[in-house]
Structure formats: structure tokens, C-alpha cells
Amino acid sequence: MIFAILLQVVLPIFVLIGIGSIMQYIFRLDLYTLTKINFYFITPAAIFISMYESEMSPALLGSVALFYAIYVLILYIVGAVLSRRRKFTRGMRAAFTNSLLLDNSGNYGLPINDLAFKGDPLAGSVQALIMSFQSLLTFTYGVLSIQGAKTNGLYRQAIKGFLKMPVPYALVIGLVLHVLAVPLPGFIYQPLLYGDRSMVAIALVTLGAQIIKYPLRLDRLEVYLSVALRLLFAPAVGFVLILALGLKGIPAQALLIASGMPVGVNTSILAEEYQNEPDFAAQTILISTILNVITITGLISLAEFVA
Numbered sequence: 001m002i003f004a005i006l007l008q009v010v011l012p013i014f015v016l017i018g019i020g021s022i023m024q025y026i027f028r029l030d031l032y033t034l035t036k037i038n039f040y041f042i043t044p045a046a047i048f049i050s051m052y053e054s055e056m057s058p059a060l061l062g063s064v065a066l067f068y069a070i071y072v073l074i075l076y077i078v079g080a081v082l083s084r085r086r087k088f089t090r091g092m093r094a095a096f097t098n099s100l101l102l103d104n105s106g107n108y109g110l111p112i113n114d115l116a117f118k119g120d121p122l123a124g125s126v127q128a129l130i131m132s133f134q135s136l137l138t139f140t141y142g143v144l145s146i147q148g149a150k151t152n153g154l155y156r157q158a159i160k161g162f163l164k165m166p167v168p169y170a171l172v173i174g175l176v177l178h179v180l181a182v183p184l185p186g187f188i189y190q191p192l193l194y195g196d197r198s199m200v201a202i203a204l205v206t207l208g209a210q211i212i213k214y215p216l217r218l219d220r221l222e223v224y225l226s227v228a229l230r231l232l233f234a235p236a237v238g239f240v241l242i243l244a245l246g247l248k249g250i251p252a253q254a255l256l257i258a259s260g261m262p263v264g265v266n267t268s269i270l271a272e273e274y275q276n277e278p279d280f281a282a283q284t285i286l287i288s289t290i291l292n293v294i295t296i297t298g299l300i301s302l303a304e305f306v307a
């Protein structure tokens with residue numbers, strides 16, 4: 001299993017990150033422009049397509065939503081308490097909490113799910129719902145937390161900044177069109193589909209370029225604290241919630257595996273967009289993704305006993 005994960009999921013991800021790092025080293029890429037492309041076209045297109053083409057069961061949606069809401073609340077409380085105790089700045093508090101809440105449920109979680117469950121449609125639906133909730137959390141709380149930090153707590157300005165972001169509108173419009181079964185003309189649908197299909201490559205190449213820009217600092221305790229919470233504490237919370245909520249079978253197994261994803265690429269995109277601790281974000285993503293090779297293998301093995 002570990003060799004399959006390495007060859008089919010982790011290695012392609014690191015090849016793309018490596019390409020971005022090499023290109024940044026040789027060409028000194030314009031990260032500002034790359035981030036804008038990600039933020040204002042690629043990600044909104046991917047979110048719209050995921051909502052527009054989703055197959056959501058109301059019962060499954062309710063179970064996953066309840067699990068996810070409690071899961072996120074617990075991680076938020078832990079992140080907020082630790083941030084205050086360590087006397088982080090406003091910007092660092094936002095970056096640290098984002099690193100706990102925003103995981104890589106899309107371009108990493110989806111292929112992991114497909115591999116672990118051999119393409120099972122129910123397991124895939126659970127992971128797709130988690131990815132949708134993650135997207136909503138990223139571009140609501142994730143944006144507002146950084147905006148609030150950058151405006152010194154002036155959340156009226158933060159909300160104004162949030163309302164200028166395209167992703168929430170893409171999510172709502174995609175969901176509404178899905179519910180109403182509104183067909184899209186090809187000249188609109190195809191460009192959005194192209195953007196969706198390019199998300200993984202462009203996001204990971206951008207991450208690789210960011211990692212080179214911000215050298216790895218092995219002396220940053222907050223990076224290790226974030227990674228430990230993301231890879232060890234978060235799946236422990238997921239496991240307890242699965243037992244407490246009485247979840248069984250494939251949905252329970254899929255949720256357990258989903259709770260152990262590494263820090264999400266979007267944390268780096270947000271950090272770069274708002275220039276809020278981008279080096280911290282890039283390092284937590286890199287280290288958590290490397291170590292996830294070990295932790296995700298353990299979770300997949302543990303999931304077999306959750307039935």
C-alpha cells in the first residue's frame with residue numbers, strides 16, 4: 001500500500017512542486033501574477049465545477065456536515081488557545097489557525113480516497129463533500145481571518161475585502177445552477193472546465209516556486225507545532241467524532257482518512273495574496289506533505305477497523 005501511495009499520489013505531487021522550484025530558481029517567476037491567476041480564475045473555476053457537477057445525497061450531506069462542523073470547531077479552539085499562549089501576532093495567529101483548519105482535501109485528498117477505496121462512489125462522494133466544505137471555509141473564514149489581521153481587527157474592512165473575492169460567488173452560483181439543473185452553453189462551460197483541470201498543476205507549481213522564495217527554516221517551532229496538530233491531533237479528533245456520532249462503514253472510513261490530510265495549498269495562496277506569513281505557510285505545507293506519507297498509511301490501515 002505504501003508503495004502504491006508513493007508512486008501514484010505523492011510522487012506526482014512532488015514532481016510538480018519540484019518543477020515549480022526549478023523554474024523559480026532559473027527564471028525568477030512572477031509569484032504575484034501566479035497568485036492572481038490562482039486566486040481569481042483557477043480556484044473559482046474549480047469550485048464552480050465541483051458544485052455544478054456534484055451528486056449530493058441530503059442524508060449524506062447532513063452527516064458529513066455535522067461531523068465537519070464539530071471537527072473544525074475543535075481545531076479552531078485549539079489553534080486559538082495555543083496562539084494566545086504563545087503570544088503570536090495577529091498575522092501569525094491567522095496563519096497558524098489556517099494551517100490547522102485548511103487541509104489539502106482536493107488535489108491530495110481526492111486521489112488518496114480513490115486509491116484507498118478503489119474508486120468506490122460513496123467514498124468519493126464523502127471526499128467531494130469535504131472538499132466543498134473546505135473550499136467554503138477557505139474563502140470565508142480563511143480570507144476574513146487574514147483580512148482582519150492585516151486591517152488590525154477592523155472587520156468591516158475585512159468583510160468588504162471578502163465580498164470582492166470571486167470564490168464565494170462561484171460556489172453559490174454553481175450550487176444554485178446544480179439544484180435548478182440549468183444547462184451551461186459550451187463557450188462558458190469549457191473555459192471553466194479548462195480552469196478546473198489546471199488547478200492541481202498550477203497550484204503545486206506555484207507552491208514549489210514559493211518554497212524556493214522562502215527558504216526552509218528548521219528552527220521554527222511553530223511550524224513543527226502546526227504540523228503535529230495537523231497530522232496527529234486532527235485525525236485523533238476525527239476518530240473520536242466518528243465513534244461519538246455512531247458513524248459506520250465506508251462514510252466513517254472516508255471521514256477518518258479525510259481528517260488526516262496535510263496542510264492545504266490554499267493556505268499558501270492566501271498567505272501570498274495578502275502577504276501574511278507566506279514563508280510559514282509554505283513550510284508547513286512542505287513538511288506536512290512529506291510526513292503525511294507515513295501518517296496517511298497508518299490512517300488507511302486503521303480505517304479498515306472502522307466499520
